[in-house]
Amino acid sequence: MTISDPWPAPHARGPVDAVVTLPGSKSLTNRALLLAAIADGPSVVRRALRSRDSLLMAQALTALGSRVDTSGEDWEVTPAEIIEPEPQHRAFSATIDVGLAGTVMRFVPPVAALHDGLVAFDGDEHMRQRPVGRILDALRSLGVCVHGQGLPFAIDGTGSVPGGVVTIDASESSQFVSALLLAGARYDAGVDVRHDGKPVPSLPHIEMTVAMLREHGVEVDDAEPNRWVVHPGPVKAVDHLIEPDLSNAGPFLGLAAVTGGTVTVRDWPRQTTQPGDALRDLLQQMGCHVELTADGLSVTGPDELRGIDADLHDVGELTPVLAALCALATTPSHLRGIAHIRGHETDRLAALATELTGLGADVTEHQDGLEIRPARLSGGLFHTYADHRMAHAGVVLGAAVDGVLVENVETTAKTFTDFAPFWASLFAASIH
Known part of the structure; x- marks a missing residue:
């Protein structure tokens, strides 16, 4: 028509x-794709959502060196470290289009920080109005070199992130917390995220993130209100069936x-x-x-x-x-x-x-x-x-x-x- x-x-x-x-589900698909890209082996995201947001996530992870096969209903993901076990050369660089996808703009930078090279982010003009500065400041406090305060910005990674304790005001978006948790197990000291501000909105989305991390064998402590501790360790490769x-x-x-x-x-x-x-x-x-x-x-x-x-x-x-x-x-x-x-x-x-x-x-x-x-x-x-x-x-x-x-x-x-x-x-x- x-x-x-x-x-x-x-x-x-x-x-x-x-x-x-x-x-x-877009929320489940994009979390599953990102975790698959930092896992310890290949995996499959079954019945993945095929939409602009999820394709942008797949393209972002591909730009970071992973292989994401989106040709069928089930998407096969091979992490960059499986494809290229040796550390990438310092000349590595990538440009990521976030479009209008909040999950790409906020979830991918903490993963990009694990790469050795410069990763630039930009997106649709409407996206430049959406808040991302608190995530970038949080990454700085965790030892990451970040250029910019909003779109466009760049992550200048060294191949590892020290991690540790970070305090963030996530009252604008629960994605600020999820973004740090998703990558946290791959940081040297893990990540201890503490929220300080008005109540965090959309808490079910953080609960979704925690549940998926645990499915991947990641140890997460969320017993204390407004605090989430992700312990360092491998992210187990797990196949997901998307609701x-x-x-x-x-x-x-x-x-x-x-x-x-x-x-x-x-x-x-x-x-x-x-x-x-x-x-x-x-x-x-x-x-x-x-x-x-x-x-x-x-x-x-x-x-x-x-x-x-x-x-x-x-x-x-x-x-x-x-x-x-x-x-x-x-x-x-x-x-x-x-x-x-x-x-x-x-x-x-x-x-x-x-x-x-x-x-x-x-x-x-x-x-x-x-x-x-x-x-x-x-x-x-x-x-x-x-x-x-x-x-x-x-x-x-x-x-x-x-x-x-x-x-x-x-x-x-x-x-x-x-x-x-x-x-x-x-x-x-x-x-x-």
Whole structure:
């Protein structure tokens, strides 16, 4: 199908019933790829997410000397040290494109520091607004030579990192902590990360990192709040089977919620560290019927959506779709605890307040959240700010409101290739 810009979001004229199989988790894929690249042998990342973010991670690790075969559904990774056991010559240099991928911009520099040579980082213009300075300062305190305070920057590695204790304010992003933990076992003294600041957002993502490190045989002590100790040692080569991306389930389950239909996301895990699993409880609070079966997670929308009062501090990435649902609810909502999403792909709170208001929503923007009251919405242009989650919010609104035009819907390729045609295919006889 032709993807115009802006894209007329499909509008449902009745309940949408569908069963969907989602691509793999970006968070799990990129962590698995990075750990595979610093492991003690080759491994396979099965059902890896094929998207811009994950391909950028594969390209970054390839630039650092690893071999990442992305030709099939299962990606084979051979670490650089297996390919070239002898230390690289000082002439080694690489340039890494982070695109719009926070995991590449933040996770790869601590690994690049283990290489003997200069590694330069840059990315899309939007990415230059996202915070990375605290990671770079942390690496400096651990003995790494870093040039710059933000994109573009460079890591001048010597082949090893002393490691040790580092104090960091991770209140802007949990990725600051995960980045140091993922590479920490390969540092001479390991790494002892101590958070000092407001509460760390998206803690489930750090729990995901810790769980994956332990799967690789890495010793991690997280018994003390706001402190994570990774002991030095080998990273065991382990094959990973990637779960579906549960955060990407948001718009699809939201489609059931706004049309009164039923959408089933196949292969929903019964136990997971993904923050997207919180959708089960949140949608139930909004009046949806939610059932986890052997087939997957099924959500059936209610006759009328209820608003919610929810602290989304740990699951901030779900905010855009939830805000869209709240704008369509029959009672007021308050989404809070999410000041940190101002530093995501865009200032998501400001963007949501602007775009929802532009369609007629009654929204009050607070420093750490949004208040949304019932209002009659109408069609119009919904800007995405090169943010895939904003595009997800726009298409959910379009399913319920005729005439919504989503600008740059193709930004969804960040985590879901060909999202727009896949989304349109779910409507079948239910669109006009």
